Amino acid sequence: MAILSVSNLKKSFGSNLVTNDICVDFQEGELVSIIGANGAGKTTFFNLLTGMIKPNGGTVMYKGADITGKPPYETLKHGLSRSFQVVSLFEEMNVLENISIGVQSALGLRANLFKNFKKNDEIRVRSEEILSQIGLFDKKDFPVGAISHGDRKILDIGMALSNRPETLLLDEPMSGLAKGERSRITDLIEKLRKTTTLIIVEHDMDVVFKISEKILVLHQGAVLAFGDPEAVKRNKKVQAVYLKS
């Protein structure tokens, strides 16, 4: 059974149809990449899956539970987490604290009035574990404004890991990164795919075709093709509208 199953998903802003009847199933443990030109509706698709915006129609099922239009803090509970194309951090905190906010939430301490945050070893230990996993442990006391863009991208993904999600949506994890830094992200993705279902929006075609098990091609808000990389490469429609350009 599919872990995440999307059927007839529709969304329009005014008269602009940005998501048109998307039907797709994601299998557990797969690594699926989503490609498509700018404005093809990739980020909107992520926003719809996680409940950031409500669809006009269709359903999103996660492990048999209907999560259509449920807000992000609910979809997270089901096991769905995401990172952001434009890094979204707590800019006045340091690296460790950024991760800790997510860990504290996972530990159910969100409304604890009397437990001191800084002296909480449980939060600290788990946060440091995640920092080691993503390779930012050395920089844990740096303000997030003082680390490199590559580190910030990685931290953004690390925050999405703090709730130990089963499924992780990565929104352009390599945007704005130099070639050298991209390998850090691909290494991290290789590490994550062992335990997590990954859905990745990415523009770097070399990486996409190298790492993906399946590729979803979106075009003008609709599914143009969905299948393994070789099939997508051979697909006439994809060649016509996308790959040749």
Added chain:
Amino acid sequence: MFLVASLIVNGIILGLIYATIALGFSLVLGVSGVLNFAHGILFALGAYMYWVLKDLMGFWPAMVGAALIVGVIGIIVERVLVRRIYGEDPLFGLVITMGFAMAVEQVLHMIFGAAAKTINPPEFAQGVLFIGDMIIPYYRLFVAGFCTVILGGTWLALNNTSFGAIVRAGMYDSEMVSALGHDLPMLRTIVFTIGTMIAAISGVLASSIWSLKPGMGAAFLMPSFLVVLIGGLGSIRGTILGGLIIGLTTSLMSLVIPRFVDIMPYVIMAVVVYFWPRGLLGKQNILE
């Protein structure tokens, strides 16, 4: 029966006045995202300017004069004070305009005294109209007509002129206005000034219905708040609807529960906000 009818007529007239006062407040909030607590005092300034000018030059010139003087004050307020806090925490705009309003109210106190002043309606609108047992002063009809002209004129201007299109775009997304190459700071100044002048004209109109007091501005600020919350931002029809709802409630409720008349509009506001978060006819706007 005539009592109810006359309350309804009065409520509609009152509603049109409220809508006119709220119009400028709503435009400024929509385009600049500033909660203009000085709106009430600019309304009061209009009324006082009219009081000073009317014996010198008569009704119409005095109204124009008051609107121009207060309009200039509006430009100064926008350029010196309000401009600093665009895009800042909403409390900043609220605090700075409220401070300005309190200071000016005291200045009015010092110059004109605390005692209420009454102004007779202009000669062409004195007298009353009898319909059965119903008594309507001509002046109120005149005010209702004038407010309708202002509201309708603004509506037409917003929908049919290119400037109106820019203002509507500004309410939807102010970034877009600059992206399209229009001068956003200038647009904000112009809208603030227009809002101020409409407030001043409403002050002139209101001065012969209610009496002049330094505190009159603060008293009419809250209805503007409610009109915007009930009617919704970004829609002139919403402003008119909000005004009418408040006018009619205040008027009709005086029959049912006279003591709590001033609270009823707030109760309606609470219900509206709960079920229609953008207000009854509100559009998507820059505050969301």
Added chain:
Amino acid sequence: MQIKSITRDPYLYIFLIFALYPFYPFLGKFISLGSELLLFFIFTLSFNLCLGYTALPSFGHGALYGMGTFGAALTFLHLTPGMGIECALIIGGIAGMLGAAAVGWVIRNKKGIYFAMLTVAFSQVLFGLCWRWDEVTGGESGLTGIARSSFLGMDISGSIPYYYLCFGFFAACAIIIRVIAHSSFGMTLQSIRQNPIRATYLGYNTGFYKFLVFTLSGFFAGLAGALYCFLAGAAFADIFDWTKSGDVVIATLLGGGTASFYGPIVGSLIFLICKELISAFWEHWLLAYGLFFVLIILICPRGLMGLCDRKEQ
């Protein structure tokens, strides 16, 4: 180590300064001003949980304070006449909390300006209600003749004992509010202030936590209001007026509440003393009061403490 951390604690100095207040030359004569300052400190600290920590622009906090005042006054006059004031104080705090909870639930998901507008509007409702419902609230003449008697068996009718009662409450509230600010919940609030969207994606139902902090803040504001009713010996409707909400906003901004935990206390101190002095000597003191608001925003919107430090570590 332990001693060092205590001597570095700003609270130690604030507490020391106010513990001896009644014995200061000159100032000691204005003992009720001292009590008022302490109550206002509780009020601003509670308000700063909303504004400084969560960026909730509440402009109706005066109403929560007022609910505390009237809650306590009505309890003392009708339920526990002639008895100690303990019960009245608790009910005052709960009144503020319930008021905040009711309003907070309706407006918890509203953004910036709408939130501010709605808090203003709701505080006006209470003002109107208090003014008109004179059987209960005394309307224009207010509720008078509230003669405080005892607290937990101690005689607090004198002004110095009452000052120390206020001091005790201030110290307790100040410590509790700081514990909350440094707790996991405090961190939740800061994350919502800094990046609400990310917080949502990390599992935080931001509207719910805004509701919680507003309610919590309402309790402390109500408690301060309740203590005030026994300080003044009366409760008047004008406590619901804007100026009360304006006071706390401006004191917090002046002290730099958005940037510093202790800022609001410093801001309140400067603001209230200026206000008392000017209003005692000048009939049109509201002119200065208004200009003060304008100048603060123009000159130092981040407040005095904001000039020297960021969010305290």
